[in-house]
Amino acid sequence: EAEVAQSPRYKITEKSQAVAFWCDPISGHATLYWYRQILGQGPELLVQFQDESVVDDSQLPKDRFSAERLKGVDSTLKIQPAELGDSAMYLCASSPVGNNEQFFGPGTRLTVL
Amino acid sequence: ELKVEQNPLFLSMQEGKNYTIYCNYSTTSDRLYWYRQDPGKSLESLFVLLSNGAVKQEGRLMASLDTKARLSTLHITAAVHDLSATYFCAVGAGSYQLTFGKGTKLSVIP
Secondary structure (H helix, E strand, O other): OOEEEEEEOOOEEEOOOOOEEEHHHHHHEEEEEEEEOOOOOEEEEEEEEEEOOEOOOOOOOOEEEHHHHOOOOOOEEOOOOOOOOOOOEEEEEEOOOOOOEEOOOOOOEEOOO | OOEEEEEEOOOEEEEEEEEEEEEEEEOOOOOOOEEOOOOOEEEEEEEOOOOOOEEEOOEEEEEEEEEEOOOEEEEEEOOHHHHHHEEEEEEEEEHEEEEOOOOEEEEEOO
């Protein structure tokens, strides 16, 4: 069964360091989403891609976060520099064109010390 | 701005009992999703509700959607311990985005 892949699964870093997360969506899914989920809350959208184009990055803290999906397939989310408040689960999801239903990857648990 | 409210946020129930989780949302939408999340894990899709009056059932869980009332319910019948998890509703918005509620943490006690 096709799944969304993410790596790493866990990341511990010190504040002011740079971190990067990778996501490979389900094959053929044109839309890719990055979410941040703080413990005890629901996921919040950071950025949405349609193929290689950004559809919405209004909630992405652009002073420290960046996201790219250069070839319209896999995607990378970067944080530089990391802050203590960035500790969270970072989830990647994908969906086929014209469909709201999103399929989530296993997530990356980030801890910033 | 679309707001999604779930209640209760915490639910402790005994095995064998029935209960309902409510999901209210603030603007018109006819697409609603229920997800389950186990501790430290990702989100698993449970139900997709795409029209007014839609009802879906899987095992001991049944979800329904009333778009006129902007309300969805997730009903649990004869709860078992394996249902312990956090349940999220998510409402479809523009550009194929989802807005999530804060989740309902369910604990089923033997």
